[in-house]
Amino acid sequence: MRMKFEIEPYEDMLDEPFEVSSYFLDRINMYIEKNNRMEEFCTSTFHSSILLDLAEGLINMYEQNQQPFVIEMYESTLEYTFTYFQKLVTVTRYEGYNGETVEMMKCRFDDFVEAFVKEYERYHKAILKQDRHAFENEHYCMMRDQINILKNHVNGVI
Structure with missing residues (x-):
């Protein structure tokens, strides 16, 4: 399994110097x-916010007996519910506009987390390459901590 994050900067920000705080809004x-x-x-x-919430939910699944969690998307009526059962994670999408619920995917929980952590870490390092002062941003530091916690869970350290 593989995951990829693609960030779309706002057009009016393309000519501006890279700043972590404005980048996180994209x-x-x-x-x-x-x-x-x-x-x-x-x-x-x-x-x-989406990445922090997703990572927090996955950490809680490890630490709090696989409790389900919901992530709401911004600028849409979509909600994603992550449910753990018998080593599988099921992701369902609820469309608030028409009330439709769709199962997006079902896969091994560990495979999903491993793919997420790998891409989250790649993304995190890419930010630092663009802004060597990224560690001054609270959210950037929270991401680093979440990556470390999730890597420890995936590797069986915790």
């Missing part, structure tokens, strides 16, 4: 590889 498109093709998983603005 739109994220998350893709997951299914059947050897990358498929869109979710899209939202305020991507730092």
Whole structure:
């Protein structure tokens, strides 16, 4: 399994110098590889919040007996529910506009977390390459801590 984050900067910010705080407001498109093709998983603005919430939910699944969690997308009526059962994570999408619920995917929990952590870490390092002062941003530091916690869970250290 593989995951990819694609960040879409706002057009009016393209000529501005890179700043972590404004970068975190940009739109994220998350893709997951299914059947050897990358498929869109979710899209939202305020991507730092989405990533922080997703990582927090996964950490809580490890630490609090697999409790389900919900992430609401910004600028849409979509909600994603992550449910753990028998070593599998099921992701369902609820469309608030029409009340439709769709099962997005079901896969091994550890595979999902491993793919997420790998891409989250790649994304985190890419930010530091653009701004050597990224560690001055609270959200950037929270992401680093979440990556370390999730890596420890995946590796069986915790």
